[in-house]
Amino acid sequence: MFRVTDKALNLQELVDYVTDPQAGAIVTFIGTTRNQNEGRQVLSLDYEAYPEMAEKELKRLGQEAGKRWNIQRMAIVHRVGRVEITEPSVIIAVSAAHRDDAFQACRFAIEEIKKTVPIWKKEVFEGGEVWIGTQSGQRFHQR
Amino acid sequence: MFRVTDKALNLQELVDYVTDPQAGAIVTFIGTTRNQNEGRQVLSLDYEAYPEMAEKELKRLGQEAGKRWNIQRMAIVHRVGRVEITEPSVIIAVSAAHRDDAFQACRFAIEEIKKTVPIWKKEVFEGGEVWIGTQSGQRFHQR
Amino acid sequence: MKVKVKLFAILRERAGAGEITKEIGEGSTVIELWEALTRDYPKLASAKIHLLYAVNQSYVTPDHVLRDRDEVVFVPPVSGG
Amino acid sequence: MKVKVKLFAILRERAGAGEITKEIGEGSTVIELWEALTRDYPKLASAKIHLLYAVNQSYVTPDHVLRDRDEVVFVPPVSGG
Numbered sequence: 001m002f003r004v005t006d007k008a009l010n011l012q013e014l015v016d017y018v019t020d021p022q023a024g025a026i027v028t029f030i031g032t033t034r035n036q037n038e039g040r041q042v043l044s045l046d047y048e049a050y051p052e053m054a055e056k057e058l059k060r061l062g063q064e065a066g067k068r069w070n071i072q073r074m075a076i077v078h079r080v081g082r083v084e085i086t087e088p089s090v091i092i093a094v095s096a097a098h099r100d101d102a103f104q105a106c107r108f109a110i111e112e113i114k115k116t117v118p119i120w121k122k123e124v125f126e127g128g129e130v131w132i133g134t135q136s137g138q139r140f141h142q143r
Numbered sequence: 144m145f146r147v148t149d150k151a152l153n154l155q156e157l158v159d160y161v162t163d164p165q166a167g168a169i170v171t172f173i174g175t176t177r178n179q180n181e182g183r184q185v186l187s188l189d190y191e192a193y194p195e196m197a198e199k200e201l202k203r204l205g206q207e208a209g210k211r212w213n214i215q216r217m218a219i220v221h222r223v224g225r226v227e228i229t230e231p232s233v234i235i236a237v238s239a240a241h242r243d244d245a246f247q248a249c250r251f252a253i254e255e256i257k258k259t260v261p262i263w264k265k266e267v268f269e270g271g272e273v274w275i276g277t278q279s280g281q282r283f284h285q286r
Numbered sequence: 287m288k289v290k291v292k293l294f295a296i297l298r299e300r301a302g303a304g305e306i307t308k309e310i311g312e313g314s315t316v317i318e319l320w321e322a323l324t325r326d327y328p329k330l331a332s333a334k335i336h337l338l339y340a341v342n343q344s345y346v347t348p349d350h351v352l353r354d355r356d357e358v359v360f361v362p363p364v365s366g367g
Numbered sequence: 368m369k370v371k372v373k374l375f376a377i378l379r380e381r382a383g384a385g386e387i388t389k390e391i392g393e394g395s396t397v398i399e400l401w402e403a404l405t406r407d408y409p410k411l412a413s414a415k416i417h418l419l420y421a422v423n424q425s426y427v428t429p430d431h432v433l434r435d436r437d438e439v440v441f442v443p444p445v446s447g448g
Contacts, residue, residue, distance in 0.1 A: 011154065011155060011158060012154060012155060015154060015173065019175065019229050020229070021177065021178040021228050021229055022177055022178060022179070023175055023177055023229075024174065024175060024176070024177040025172065025173070025174060025175065026171075026172075026173040026175060026231075027170070027171070027172055027173075027249075028169075028170070028171045028173070029168065029169075029170055029242065029245075029246075030158065030168070030169040030170075030171070031167065031168060031242075031367050032162065032166055032167060032168065032169060032238075033167075034164065034165055034166055034167040034240060035164040035165060036165070047366065048294055048295050048298075049294075049366070050292065050294050050340075050343075050359055050361075052343050053340055053343040053344075053359065054366075056343050056344075078366055085164050086162050086163070086164055086166075088169075089366075089367070090366065090367050095175075097177060099172065099174075099253060102172075103172075103246070103249075103250055106170075106246075107246055110242060110367055113366050113367050114364070114365070114366065114367045115364070116345075116364065117364060117366050118294070118340065118359070118361050118364055118366075119364055119365070119366030119367075120294060120295035120296070120362065120364060120365050120366070121365040121366065121367075122295070131295050131296040131299075131362070131365070132365040133335075133362070133363030133364065133365040134295075134296045134335045134362055134363055174448050190447065191375055191376050191379075192375075192447070193373065193375050193421075193424075193440055193442075195424055196421055196424040196425075196440065197447075199424050199425075221447055232447075232448070233447065233448055253448055256447050256448050257445070257446070257447065257448045258445070259426075259445065260445060260447050261375070261421070261440070261442050261445055261447075262445055262446070262447030262448075263375060263376035263377070263443065263445060263446050263447070264446040264447065264448075265376070274376050274377040274380075274443070274446070275446040276416075276443070276444030276445065276446040277376075277377045277416045277443050277444055
């Protein structure tokens with residue numbers, strides 16, 4: 001399951017999807033909007049995607065993870081539109097026979113998303129807004 | 144939230160508990176019963192705990208994680224009694240401002256649980272049952 | 287020939303358009319298309335941001351030669367997650 | 368003096384009891400209590416498994432001196448998770 005959606009994300013849906021009788025471990029990563037970034041009071045985040053390519057890239061990185069680690073299933077859903085403080089913008093779920101594979105594949109997925117998947121985040125803060133990654137000085141956002 | 148229970152585990156409850164406006168990342172680990180172990184067809188796992196001390200040890204390791212990493216909140220719930228194939232026996236949820244802390248603290252928690260928390264797993268398989276860790280040759284179970 | 291350009295995020299805002307159909311010469315490359323676009327929409331080039339290039343939903347190099355009806359996206363630094 | 372011994376998992380099954388109240392001499396250590404228990408319940412010692420020792424819900428060393436009404440647990444290899 002590799003999907004971009006404008007609906008609120010449902011963690012249990014992803015976990016159910018990756019649940020597998022051969023899996024002893026499921027690791028999930030949930031990216032949530034936090035209320036501050038680089039000293040700014042963040043009000044919300046606005047995500048925009050190139051959806052067809054984003055889903056294709058998510059699937060590609062899932063396949064890449066499947067080559068590198070012994071995993072059972074992976075699911076990634078990324079939200080677009082406004083994401084309020086504490087709400088999830090992305091959820092990754094990975095199942096594997098053994099926990100080390102699940103942890104590594106999940107970590108790999110979020111790192112890759114931040115490098116190659118065409119999704120962009122605009123931070124709305126007190127007094128302004130900015131597309132993260134495009135400020136002068138190439139300020140990258142680390143979550 | 145550090146708890147031992149004989150009830151089915153609820154992932155969303157733990158995630159809600161660790162959700163925090165200052166967190167940009169939540170990592171969860173779910174240990175599930177898998178259908179095979181060391182070539183044996185597993186039917187179910189039966190967990191037993193020394194509950195008062197297990198909860199105390201879970202809290203202790205949560206505090207230790209809080210000293211080592213910059214995390215917001217942690218929750219761990221471990222189930223006792225019979226846990227069927229695909230059902231979760233343990234769920235760990237960790238929130239942090241940044242994802243690296245959340246991943247590391249979550250990984251630390253599951254490794255510590257397997258070392259120090261007084262909970263025991265009996266594997267029920269086709270043709271027998273065994274307390275994991277107590278077989279001749281000290282066979283430890285790696286999930 | 288014609289190509290379809292999709293603009294997202296900061297580029298969409300700068301151009302004031304999300305989709306542009308552009309007439310280009312046979313054998314044009316992705317980077318030549320970008321140069322032509324910045325003549326039509328000077329604000330696109332207003333601040334230096336590092337772009338990647340995608341044609342028909344796959345990343346390509348700047349010297350990739352375009353074909354009729356290609357879908358081209360100039361990808362500003364991604365920041366999903 | 369009396370101490371309360373709780374047995375779990377393989378030790379509970381071997382002893383056929385989950386809780387034992389045991390009379391011991393003043394100044395007895397945890398390991399001495401274990402030795403006394405294995406005389407009462409020989410099956411407890413039937414296979415060598417590595418034990419840890421807990422008194423009142425905290426791990427202690429084998430030479431820890433017991434006090435009246437202590438709760439003692441002999442901890443077989445844990446396997447939670």
